[in-house]
Each structure stands twice: as structure tokens, then as C-alpha cells.
Amino acid sequence: MKVLVTGGAGFIGSHTVERILARGWEAVVLDNLSTGLRTNVADGVRMIEMDILDDRLLDLFTRENFDCVVHLAAQTAVPYSIDHPDTDCQINLLGLVNILEACRKTGVNRVVFASSAAVYGNAANLPIIEETTLYPGSFYGLTKCTGEKYLKLYSQIHNVEYVALRYANVYGERQGDGGEGGxxxxxxxxxxxxxxxxxxxxxxxxRDFIYVGDVAAANCQALIAPKVAANRVYNISTQxxxxxxxxxxxxxxxxxxxxxxxxxxxxxxxxxxxMLSNQAAVASLGWNPVMPLAxxxxxxxxxxxxxx
Ligand SMILES: NC(=O)c1ccc[n+]([C@@H]2O[C@H](COP(=O)([O-])OP(=O)(O)OC[C@H]3O[C@@H](n4cnc5c(N)ncnc54)[C@H](O)[C@@H]3O)[C@@H](O)[C@H]2O)c1
CATH class of the missing domain: 3.90.25.10 (UDP-galactose 4-epimerase, domain 1)
Known part of the structure; x- marks a missing residue:
């Protein structure tokens, strides 16, 4: 299986690439290196330095014929989104649409999308389940929640299969201190x-802290979970x-x-x-967080x- 990881030079992306390789699949990274580092990318993995908004994206997809995409590239800083909602919207929504257009035109089998607990805002009932009404309290949360809606319509109108994962507070090796959950x-x-x-x-x-290796494992499980588990949203957390x-x-x-x-x-x-409920992911994706916090x-x- 040939998997494109957008944002693969970043924190979660670089761990996801490692897990993909460990499963014997092929990983290709697309990253503009705005916050990611080339040195984060595992040896031997091809890295294409490109922006997700780039016009040449479709040519790349046509040439490479990816089976699946893990879409992690994003503007990830909540305070930045408050001060620069236009840039946040451009990267997190127009960037996503650019990826989805390339996916539908080249017959990509499945897209795994990095959403966030930020879609919930200040939810009262814990653990938060996926059906909870969404009240994002930042433009970042709003672009993630709108991104999920784009995925849903793309699956309905264009048959592009997706799994959206709402990560809790991710931590681990190679995390920068600028983005979410820092x-x-x-x-x-x-x-x-x-x-x-x-x-x-x-x-x-x-907070509900989850180890980055567990998140990377969830991304991989989401790629291969049965069709009945697709076109849905899951919390990825330790609960x-x-x-x-x-x-x-x-x-x-x-x-x-x-x-x-x-x-x-x-x-x-x-x-x-x-705290996010992880029961849906445990039941449907065949995934469990395994890393103890200490x-x-x-x-x-x-x-x-x-x-x-
Ligand atoms: N870290 C967390 O706690 C957390 C929680 C919830 C959701 N997320 C989501 O997970 C994903 C990965 O986040 P991360 O923490 O690894 O952040 P990160 O900043 O380490 O990784 C993002 C990567 O995307 C790249 N990128 C950014 N804009 C790009 C563009 N326009 N074109 C191409 N590449 C671009 C960056 O260079 C970087 O390598 C993001 O979508 C983020 O919103 C993260």
C-alpha cells in the first residue's frame, strides 16, 4: 500500500511514517517545512517539499497514484487562528479541499483526516462522546469541524472514503512548542x-494526554479498518x-x-x-492506546x- 502523509515532517506525521514503514507499507511525505523538519523524516522515505495549496498537487497525485492519504498538514496553533483566521482558513480548509479534489480525481481509496478535540469547545458532560454538539471556541476548532463536514459531503457526493480522528492532547518525542497541546x-x-x-x-x-505513538497507530488502523467503520468520526484519546x-x-x-x-x-x-471517550475507536477501529503516561x-x- 502506498500512503501519502501530508505534514509527514511534523510531530505526529513523522511518527505516523515510522508506523507505516513498520507495517511494510510505502510512505511518501508531502510537507512545506513551515513547522516540520526534514530531519524528522525517516531515512529512505521520499519527501516532496510542496504546499498543500500548490496548483501542482493534482499532477503529483496523478504521477504517484497513491492508495491512501493521511492528511495531517495544517495550521495548528489556536492563538494564531484567532489573530489570522484568513490564513488558518486557507491552509486548513482550502488546503483540505485541494487534497480532496486530487483524491477524487485520482481514485484514492481512503483519506484519514486529523481533526481535534478543539471541535468540542467547553463541553459539559465527560467523557465527551462523538455525538456531542460541537461548539468550537476558536477559528482553528471551526476549520477542523468544517473540514469534517467537507469530508462527509465528499464521501456522499464523490464517494471519497474517509476516517476523521479527533485527537486529544498529543505529546511525545519531537513535539514542537508552538502548536496544539503544547x-x-x-x-x-x-x-x-x-x-x-x-x-x-x-x-x-x-487534560486527556495521549502518546504520539498511540495516535500514529490509530492513523494506521484507520487506513485499514473495514468499510463499515469508514465515513465516520472517532475520538482518539486515553479516556x-x-x-x-x-x-x-x-x-x-x-x-x-x-x-x-x-x-x-x-x-x-x-x-x-x-476527557474524550475512546469507546467508538476501540470498538470499530481495532485500536487501543497502550502507552502509560509515566x-x-x-x-x-x-x-x-x-x-x-
Ligand atoms: N499535536 C496535537 O496535540 C494535536 C491535537 C489535535 C489535532 N492535531 C492535528 O494533527 C495534525 C498534525 O499536528 P502536529 O502536532 O504534528 O503539528 P506539526 O506542526 O508538527 O505538523 C504539521 C506539519 O504540516 C506541515 N504543514 C503546515 N502547513 C502546510 C502546508 N500548507 N502545506 C504543506 N505542509 C504543511 C508542517 O511543516 C508540519 O510538518 C494537524 O492537523 C493538527 O491540527 C494535533
């Missing part, structure tokens, strides 16, 4: 540099709540050094508790230490 990478860097960790509010706020205080404690254990916490006023609009944080810390 609290782990920010804390890891600060701890390494012996700086205090800024915690907004009382630190009791919880576990971890407080920011607990996260700081686990990281301090991984680093084997004390952590200094600097409590700041809570930020307006911050969600207090978040072990995942340990790997993240030691990989950063090695890279600096």
Missing part, C-alpha cells in the same frame, strides 16, 4: 533548563483525566529533579476539565535531553 513540550523544556513551570489557575485543571499538577509531578520524576511551580491567574476561556513522559523528557 503543555507537555513547554514543561519538558522548562524542566530541562531548570526553569519554573507556569501554571495558570490552581493546576487542578485536567483518562490528568491534572496539570500531576503532569508536573510525573515530569519531575522522569527528569529526576524537583519541579518549581509558579501559579498564575487562570486564563479567561480556558477549559477546566477535558513511561511516555519519560521517553519525551529523555529524547529532548538527547536532542539539546
Amino acid at each position: 503543555v507537555v513540550s513547554i514543561f519538558t523544556r522548562k524542566l530541562y533548563q531548570n526553569q519554573s513551570l507556569s501554571i495558570f489557575g490552581d493546576g487542578g485543571q485536567t 483518562t483525566q490528568t491534572s496539570v499538577n500531576e503532569l508536573a509531578h510525573l515530569l519531575s520524576q522522569a527528569a529526576e529533579k524537583p519541579v518549581h511551580k509558579n501559579y498564575m491567574p487562570a486564563r479567561d476561556g480556558d477549559i477546566y476539565h477535558s 513511561e511516555g513522559l519519560n521517553r519525551t523528557y529523555h529524547s529532548l535531553k538527547k536532542s539539546l
Whole structure:
């Protein structure tokens, strides 16, 4: 199977490429290197430096004849989307449409799309299930939620099969500190540099942290899940709540050094508790998150230490 991974030089993309290779499939990366790094791409994998908005995308698809696409390339920073909704919309929606047009015109079998927990906004009932009404609180969340609707219509009108995955807070090796869910990478860097960790509010706020290898495995499962599981949206999460205080404690254990916490006023609009149900993905995709948080944080810390 020949799989195109857009955004494959990025954080989740580079882990996804590794999993694709481990399964014996062929991976090709398309990335404009705006936040990704060529060095993230596994040895021997072809990387095409191109923007998803590029007019030459269809020529590339025609030439390469991809079986499937994992579409991860995106503008991923929530605050940036608030200040630059036009650019966010261009990359996350027009970019997606450009990919979908190339898919339908060249008969790609399935598209796996990176959506996000940001589509839910401040949902009251936990764990959040996929049927929950969507109230994105940022333009980033809005482009992800609109992207899902494009996928649905493309499947209905043009028969382009898709699986959309709403990732919770992803963490792990090679994460940058600019995009979504960066609290782990920010804390890891600060701890390494012996700086205090800024915690907004009382630190009791919880998130659903999922290891990037588990997300990459979900992307692969979504490529091969049976047809009845396609054309649907799934949460990809651990269905576990971890407080920011607990996260700081686990990281301090991984680093084997004390952590200094600097409590700041809570930020307006911050969600207090978040946890996504993963039951649909477990039942239909044949996927399970396997990495314990302490072990995942340990790997993240030691990989950063090695890279600096
Ligand atoms: N990291 C998280 O916690 C998280 C959570 C939910 C959803 N997501 C989604 O997962 C996907 C991957 O995110 P990530 O955390 O790996 O981010 P990342 O920034 O590491 O990866 C994105 C990649 O896309 C590339 N890219 C960006 N714009 C492009 C364009 N116009 N054309 C071609 N390539 C482009 C970047 O260079 C980068 O390599 C994104 O769609 C993101 O919205 C991430």
C-alpha cells in the first residue's frame, strides 16, 4: 500500500511514517517545512517539499497514484487562528479541499483526516462522546469541524472514503512548542533548563494526554479498518483525566529533579476539565492506546535531553 502523509515532517506525521514503514507499507511525505523538519523524516522515505495549496498537487497525485492519504498538514496553533483566521482558513480548509479534489480525481481509496478535540469547545458532560454538539471556541476548532463536514459531503457526493480522528492532547518525542497541546513540550523544556513551570489557575485543571505513538497507530488502523467503520468520526484519546499538577509531578520524576511551580491567574476561556471517550475507536477501529503516561513522559523528557 502506498500512503501519502501530508505534514509527514511534523510531530505526529513523522511518527505516523515510522508506523507505516513498520507495517511494510510505502510512505511518501508531502510537507512545506513551515513547522516540520526534514530531519524528522525517516531515512529512505521520499519527501516532496510542496504546499498543500500548490496548483501542482493534482499532477503529483496523478504521477504517484497513491492508495491512501493521511492528511495531517495544517495550521495548528489556536492563538494564531484567532489573530489570522484568513490564513488558518486557507491552509486548513482550502488546503483540505485541494487534497480532496486530487483524491477524487485520482481514485484514492481512503483519506484519514486529523481533526481535534478543539471541535468540542467547553463541553459539559465527560467523557465527551462523538455525538456531542460541537461548539468550537476558536477559528482553528471551526476549520477542523468544517473540514469534517467537507469530508462527509465528499464521501456522499464523490464517494471519497474517509476516517476523521479527533485527537486529544498529543505529546511525545519531537513535539514542537508552538502548536496544539503544547503543555507537555513547554514543561519538558522548562524542566530541562531548570526553569519554573507556569501554571495558570490552581493546576487542578485536567487534560486527556495521549502518546504520539498511540495516535500514529490509530492513523494506521484507520487506513485499514473495514468499510463499515469508514465515513465516520472517532475520538482518539486515553479516556483518562490528568491534572496539570500531576503532569508536573510525573515530569519531575522522569527528569529526576524537583519541579518549581509558579501559579498564575487562570486564563479567561480556558477549559477546566477535558476527557474524550475512546469507546467508538476501540470498538470499530481495532485500536487501543497502550502507552502509560509515566513511561511516555519519560521517553519525551529523555529524547529532548538527547536532542539539546
Ligand atoms: N499535536 C496535537 O496535540 C494535536 C491535537 C489535535 C489535532 N492535531 C492535528 O494533527 C495534525 C498534525 O499536528 P502536529 O502536532 O504534528 O503539528 P506539526 O506542526 O508538527 O505538523 C504539521 C506539519 O504540516 C506541515 N504543514 C503546515 N502547513 C502546510 C502546508 N500548507 N502545506 C504543506 N505542509 C504543511 C508542517 O511543516 C508540519 O510538518 C494537524 O492537523 C493538527 O491540527 C494535533
